Each structure stands twice: as structure tokens, then as C-alpha cells.
Amino acid sequence: MKLAVDAVVFSVNDARLRILLIKRKNQPFIGRYALPGGFVEQDEGLDIAVIRELTEETGVKDIFLKQLKTYGDVGRDPRGRVISVAYLALISWEHKLKASSDALRAEWFDIGKIPSLAFDHKTIIDDALVQLRLEIQTTNISCQILPQKFTLTQMQHLYESILERKLDKRNFRKKLRELDILKETREAFMDGAHRPAMLYEFRNKAYSDIKDKVHVMLK
Amino acid sequence: MKLAVDAVVFSVNDARLRILLIKRKNQPFIGRYALPGGFVEQDEGLDIAVIRELTEETGVKDIFLKQLKTYGDVGRDPRGRVISVAYLALISWEHKLKASSDALRAEWFDIGKIPSLAFDHKTIIDDALVQLRLEIQTTNISCQILPQKFTLTQMQHLYESILERKLDKRNFRKKLRELDILKETREAFMDGAHRPAMLYEFRNKAYSDIKDKVHVMLK
DNA sequence: ACAAAAGTGTTCGATATACACCCATGT
């Protein structure tokens, strides 16, 4: 019986939610894409193992991790009994891939354009998305996936791509004002022939519930 | 490296939330109380393993199970590396303990009067309570812990003992009416020198989100 | 008659939702 960890790594770029996948270079499922992950060592904690694997395989550092669920079906790995502890992982597009040795196999996919995957990894991603949808509505978890400084439109697009629905700009901003979790920087962000946008940052980047209440970010 | 499952089994009786614990009869922690559970067999799924262990140790059948979290700290078991997948388990007081051979060691404790526990089981219970508090506010999970037929006051007491706060009777009942998840039986329940209470049952005992929305049951 | 829990509606404040126009910039 072997114990593995796998990470569903999300990031956002260009208003689209992205997921990190690895092209397998060993059997089984050689050539197929899979979640980054690997076996846990004998004297290694689970969280440590995920961090190690992500660093090895993707060069990514500074990752927010949250344990998701453990997958232990008997037939899930053709090599034999492998139990995998899945993690939800979030990083900002800023500090993705410093292209370590092994990292070449890591590729970002648009959520919704995910290729056929090895093992039960599609199921794991589906579960991760459900969890992410819950968390983004009830916690300040988006601070883990947005860049340090961001515009409110970027943030709204992140919410929209995770929730898969349009939100109302004025209501979204009003809610953010009430929550008082952001602060203005005095910097503007320009990316086209239009009025520059104010850049914001989180007052507190520690993961926490919003308003210590079940709470919904709305239309 | 060994894989175990442990279950945090909740039930409710006499308006108090109860938890099922086992007195250990082996080292380590001999004589201490612990969560029911045990090692997963080589060709056994996780869910199957929990059901088997619960049946063996407690005689309990017909249990609602939901995977909670996996505990894999290196030092959590003095015998060596043991990873434990924890489950939230709910049963109605009706079909608890048919006293199987091994079941004698199983005892129900009032939540809040939990003795000192083996391993990291106290942490697991704390995590389970957080999860249960979330679920009872957003799903119809209470159908898994209430008896088949129950009074609204019994149900309210269940909510109150899980949420650890008083709820308002009229608001609680109004909300239940709006949710339309219960139906009246035509039976009355009597247990003292007072007006008899109507017995209700769930329209649908399948676990599901309430109103497919994040939703709060209130004061 | 009294004690004890069951049952039942209304009012008020807070929050959710819907919605349209002006602003600053590059070309």
C-alpha cells in the first residue's frame, strides 16, 4: 500500500481560471496529463510532501495549500493499491514556474479545456472546483490567487470564472467596500485605450472567513 | 506505513449531542478512550473499511458517512507511521448499538464531557464539529441523525446542541415551512403533562444541499 | 387550577438585487 499526494493547482491569468497539469513520462498513462504529485516519503508529513512535489515538478514556490479529500478506491491505480491525498493549491500568476529542471512538463490549461487525464484525476479536479466555489464565497481565499496588487475588475473576473456566472459590477464593488478587506494603493494600472484602473491589495493576506459568517458573494 | 480509518460518530438523545467512543484494550494508550476505527485492509475501499470497523466495534448499522480529513503527521502514532482517514458519521439514536460481541467497549459521551483521548483524536473531533456545524446550516444532513419521526422541538434541540446557541422557535419553524423539506405525519407524540407534539418526517432522506444555496439557519 | 411544552404572525431593519450614466485614456 502506497501513499501519494496530488495537488490541484489553480491560478488566474487574463480573466481565465487555469490549472496546472503534468505530462506523464512513465507508465502507467505515459504521455497523458495528470495532476502534479507523487509518493509520500516514510518520515515526511503530508503537507511537506505536497510542497516538495510541487517544487520538484513545477518550480513553483509560495503556494497556498488546503487538504481536499483522500481517494482510496481499490482500482484507482493500475500499479496496485495507492491512496492519494488531494490538495487544493492556489498561486498567483506572478510567481508561477521559475522553470526548474523537471518543470518543463508542467503546463497551464484553461479550466474547461482540460484534456483527458490519468487515474481518477478528473474527479479530483471536479471536487476541487466545488470546494473552490464554496471557499471563494465564504472566505478571503482569493487573496491567494490574485497578484499582490490587482484591479477590482481582475478580481471580479476571477470570481466570475470560478463561479461560472456574471456578477454585477456595482454590487460586487459595494460588497467589497462593506467587507473592508481591501485597501487602495495609490497606483494606477493601464492596459489599453481607456481610463486607468486603481490597484488594490488585501489588508490582510491571511486566509480567514469573511465576517465569521456563512456569506455569499452575489450577482 | 499503515493506513487507518477513524469515525467521529454523532447521535442525539434527550436534546444532547452524543459521540461514540471506544475504550482501548491494547497498547498504545491502553485504557484510554479513542474514536472507533482501525486499519484498512489491502484490497478494501476506504468507505468499506469504516463501515466494517463500525459494525465490528459497535454493532451499529445504517450509518451516514462523509469523509472529513486525513491526518498524517509523522509522530501521531507511537507505533510508527500511521495515516488516518477520518469520517464524520451520523446515526439516529433509534438504531444504535445492537451490542455486538466487541461492542461492549463502545460508550456514548455527551459532547462537552469528552474524556482525555488517545492519539490526535481530540483534534479530529474538533474538526468534525466544525464540519457538522457547517453542514447542518447548509444541507439537510439532520435527517441522518434524527429518528424517522420526530417533533419540531427535537429538531430544534439538535440544531441548538450542534450550534451551541439558542434558536427562536417561531423563526425556526417558519424557515422549515419555507424550505418545505418536512411533512407532517398524522401522529402525535406525548411525553409529559402538556400538549402533544406533531411528529414530522423528511420528505426526502437523501443528503442534499438546502435550496442549492449557501444558507443559514438562524436565531 | 396549575404547570409544562406545543403551536402560531407581525413588525422592523438589514441585505440582496436590479439597473444606467459619466469618466479618463489612446488612437
Added chain:
DNA sequence: ACATGGGTGTATATCGAACACTTTTGT
């Protein structure tokens, strides 16, 4: 001047919270 996305407020509807008295039974 126009095209593009940035930025802003108000009115209505829905939902949450507070609150007290009558009913039915056993003793």
C-alpha cells in the same frame, strides 16, 4: 470624435431577527 473599459448610487424586494400569547394535556 470615438471606442474602451473604469468608476459610481438609488430604489425595491427579500430575508433575518425580535418578540408574547393561546392551546392542550396530566396532575
